[in-house]
Amino acid sequence: xxxxxxxxxxxxxxxxxxxxxxxxxxxxxxxxxxxxxxxxxxxxxxxxxxxxxxxxxxxxxxxxxxxxxxxxxxxxxxxxxxxxxxxxxxxxxxxxxxxxxxxxxxxxxxxxxxxxxxxxxxxxxxxxxxxxxxxxxxxxxxxxxxxxxxxxxxxxxxxxxxxxxxxxxxxxxxxxxxxxxxxxxxxxxxxxxxxxxxxxxxxxxxxxxxxxxxxxxxxxxxxxxxxxxxxxxxxxxxxxxxxxxxxxxxxxxxxxxxxxxxxxxxxxxxxxxxxxxxxxxxxxxxxxxxxxxxxxxxxxxxxxxxxxxxxxxxxxxxxxxxxxxxxxxxxxxxxxxxxxxxxxxxxxxxxxxxxxxxxxxxxxxxxxxxxxxxxxxxxxxxxxxxxxxxxxxxxxxxxxxxxxxxxxxxxxxxxxxxxxxxxxxxxxxxxxxxxxxxxxxxxxxxxxxxxxxxxxxxxxxxxxxxxxxxxxxxxxxxxxxxxxxxxxxxxxxxxxxxxxxxxxxxxxxxxxxxxxxxxxxxxxxxxxxxxxxxxxxxxxxxxxx
Amino acid sequence: xxxxxxxxxxxxxxxxxxxxxxxxxxxxxxxxxxxxxxxxxxxxxxxxxxxxxxxxxxxxxxxxxxxxxxxxxxxxxxx
Numbered sequence: 001x002x003x004x005x006x007x008x009x010x011x012x013x014x015x016x017x018x019x020x021x022x023x024x025x026x027x028x029x030x031x032x033x034x035x036x037x038x039x040x041x042x043x044x045x046x047x048x049x050x051x052x053x054x055x056x057x058x059x060x061x062x063x064x065x066x067x068x069x070x071x072x073x074x075x076x077x078x079x080x081x082x083x084x085x086x087x088x089x090x091x092x093x094x095x096x097x098x099x100x101x102x103x104x105x106x107x108x109x110x111x112x113x114x115x116x117x118x119x120x121x122x123x124x125x126x127x128x129x130x131x132x133x134x135x136x137x138x139x140x141x142x143x144x145x146x147x148x149x150x151x152x153x154x155x156x157x158x159x160x161x162x163x164x165x166x167x168x169x170x171x172x173x174x175x176x177x178x179x180x181x182x183x184x185x186x187x188x189x190x191x192x193x194x195x196x197x198x199x200x201x202x203x204x205x206x207x208x209x210x211x212x213x214x215x216x217x218x219x220x221x222x223x224x225x226x227x228x229x230x231x232x233x234x235x236x237x238x239x240x241x242x243x244x245x246x247x248x249x250x251x252x253x254x255x256x257x258x259x260x261x262x263x264x265x266x267x268x269x270x271x272x273x274x275x276x277x278x279x280x281x282x283x284x285x286x287x288x289x290x291x292x293x294x295x296x297x298x299x300x301x302x303x304x305x306x307x308x309x310x311x312x313x314x315x316x317x318x319x320x321x322x323x324x325x326x327x328x329x330x331x332x333x334x335x336x337x338x339x340x341x342x343x344x345x346x347x348x349x350x351x352x353x354x355x356x357x358x359x360x361x362x363x364x365x366x367x368x369x370x371x372x373x374x375x376x377x378x379x380x381x382x383x384x385x386x387x388x389x390x391x392x393x394x395x396x397x398x399x400x401x402x403x404x405x406x407x408x409x410x411x412x413x414x415x416x417x418x419x420x421x422x423x424x425x426x427x428x429x430x431x432x433x434x435x436x437x438x439x440x441x442x443x444x445x446x447x448x449x450x451x452x453x454x455x456x457x458x459x460x461x462x463x464x465x466x467x468x469x470x471x472x473x474x475x476x477x478x479x480x481x482x483x484x485x486x487x488x489x490x491x492x493x494x495x496x497x498x499x500x501x502x503x504x505x506x507x508x509x510x511x512x513x514x515x516x517x518x519x520x521x522x523x524x525x526x527x528x529x530x531x532x533x534x535x536x537x538x539x540x541x542x543x544x545x
Numbered sequence: 546x547x548x549x550x551x552x553x554x555x556x557x558x559x560x561x562x563x564x565x566x567x568x569x570x571x572x573x574x575x576x577x578x579x580x581x582x583x584x585x586x587x588x589x590x591x592x593x594x595x596x597x598x599x600x601x602x603x604x605x606x607x608x609x610x611x612x613x614x615x616x617x618x619x620x621x622x623x624x
Binding site for chain 2: 059061086089093132135136139140144145146147170171195196197198199200201204208215219266267268269270271272273274275276280286287
C-alpha cells in the first residue's frame with residue numbers, strides 16, 4: 001500500500017480563492033497520471049485542468065515532468081500533456097503534488113503560488129504581447145529568480161486559436177492539445193510557482209543509492225544530448241518515414257543538411273536531468289526552441305528543407321504562440337487545398353498572419369484546428385488529422401497511427417507506436433499482435449507517468465523493477481503486484497474518462513492519404529487499421545463504463 | 546590557501562539544477578533548491594545562459610557538487 005497521499009492545491013478562478021487539501025483517498029494511485037486522472041474524474045462536471053507530479057519528481061534525475069490532464073479545446077476529449085522546465089521541482093518544493101484549476105475569471109489573471117499561498121493578480125498587462133515579451137515581464141516582476149517556474153499563454157491562445165501551447169519557463173511547453181487555449185478560455189494568463197521549501201527524507205542513504213543508480217542510467221542518452229529529439233529525423237529518413245509536402249511523398253533529399261545545420265550548442269535541461277535535450281536556435285537575436293516534430297512539420301511537410309526557412313517559421317510560431325506541429329500540418333493542408341506552391345516560406349508567413357488575424361472565413365475555420373476546418377472547407381482525404389488533432393509528422397506504419405487514432409498520444413514523447421513500428425518492420429504484421437503490443441507499451445508508459453519520468457528516457461522509467469526500487473527508497477513504496485495492478489486500473493480509468501468525454505475510436509476519420517503513399521511497411525490497408533481499432537475496442541475500450 | 550568551488554565554465558551550463566540539489570544534500574542533509582549554497586540563475590530572460598551564485602561564507606569545495614555537473618562547469622581550485 002502506498003503511503004504518499006498528495007497535497008493538492010485547489011484554485012477557484014471564479015471566486016479567486018484557493019484551498020490546500022491532503023487527499024488521503026488518492027494514496028493508492030501512486031502519483032502523476034494516477035493522481036491527475038482521479039482528480040479530473042472527481043471534478044469532471046466542473047471541467048477542471050489538473051497538474052500532477054509524482055513521488056520522485058524534482059529529486060530523482062530524469063523525473064522532471066509534470067502531467068496535465070484536461071479537456072482539449074481542439075476536440076473536447078480527455079487529453080494528457082507532459083511539460084518540463086522547472087515546474088515539477090517548483091511544485092514539489094512549494095509543497096504541492098497536484099493542482100486543480102476550476103472555474104473562470106472575469107478578467108485576465110495571473111496567480112503567484114508558494115507554500116500555502118496563492119495570490120491572484122491582474123494579468124491585463126501581459127495581454128496582446130508576443131511570448132518572449134510576456135516572459136520578460138513576468139520574470140522581472142514575479143517570484144524569486146532561480147527559485148520559480150513560470151507558465152504563460154501566448155497571443156494565439158488569447159485569439160481563441162485552439163492549438164496554442166502553454167509555455168513553461170520561456171522555452172519549454174505543454175505542447176499539443178491546446179492547454180494554452182484552455183488557460184485562456186478561463187482567462188488565466190499565467191501561473192508562477194515559487195519553490196521555497198525543503199524536504200528531509202529521513203532515509204538519505206537509500207535515497208542516495210537510487211539517485212546514483214538512476215543518474216547513471218539517464219546519463220547514457222548521448223545522441224539525445226547531442227541532437228535533441230531531432231535525432232529521430234535521421235532514423236526516419238533511413239526508413240523513408242518523413243512526410244514530405246503533405247505526405248505526397250514519404251521522404252526527402254536532405255541536400256541542405258537540415259539535421260546537421262540545426263544541431264545547436266544552445267540547449268537546456270529540465271530540472272534534475274543531465275541530458276539537456278531541448279535545443280535552441282538563434283534567429284534575429286532571439287532564441288527559438290525546436291524539436292523533431294516541429295522541424296518536420298514546419299520543414300519537409302511544407303517542402304522546406306533549409307535551416308533558414310524552417311527557423312523563420314519556428315520563430316513566428318513561438319512568438320505568436322502557435323503549436324508548431326499543428327501549424328505545419330494545417331499549412332500543408334492549405335497548400336494542397338488552395339493549390340499553392342510547397343516550399344514558399346513567404347506565403348507561409350503571410351498565411352500565419354492571416355490565421356492569427358482570424359478575419360477570413362478559412363482562417364476562422366482553421367483556427368479551431370484542422371478537424372474543424374475540414375468540416376467547412378473540405379479536403380478530408382488529404383487533411384492529416386486524427387481524432388480531432390493534427391497528426392504527428394512521421395509515417396512509420398500502423399502502430400504510430402493507431403496510437404493517435406485511439407487518442408493515446410498527442411506527442412512523440414507519448415506515442416509508443418513510434419518505436420513499435422520500427423520493431424514490427426522485422427516481422428509479419430498481425431492486427432491483433434499490433435494491438436496487444438501497443439497496449440503493453442501503453443501500460444509501461446503509465447508506469448513512467450506515475451513516477452513521473454520523461455518520456456524520452458522511457459527505457460529507464462518504464463521498467464517495473466526500477467520503478468519499484470525508486471518508490472521504495474524515497475519512502476513511497478508500493479508492492480510489486482499492487483504497482484502492476486494500479487497500472488491496469490489507471491489504463492482502464494483513462495479509457496473510461498475518454499469515453500465519458502465523448503471520444504469513440506470507431507468515429508475517428510482516417511484520411512485516405514495514409515493509404516495511398518508507401519510507408520516503411522509498404523502501402524497501409526484501411527481494412528487492416530479498422531480491424532485493429534475493432535480489436536482494441538472489443539478487448540479494452542468498449543468494456544469501460 | 547583554502548580551496549573553493551569555482552564556476553569556471555558557466556557558458557556550458559544547461560540549467561539542470563543538479564548541483565543545487567546535491568549541494569543542499571551534502572551540506573545540510575536535506576533536499577532544497579532555495580537553501581542551497583549554489584543558486585543557478587538565468588543571466589537574463591530570453592537567453593539559455595546561466596550564472597552560479599555561490600555562498601562563499603561556508604565551505605564549498607565539495608567534489609560531489611563538482612562531479613554532478615553534466616556540463617563540467619565547476620572546478621575546485623585555490624582561492
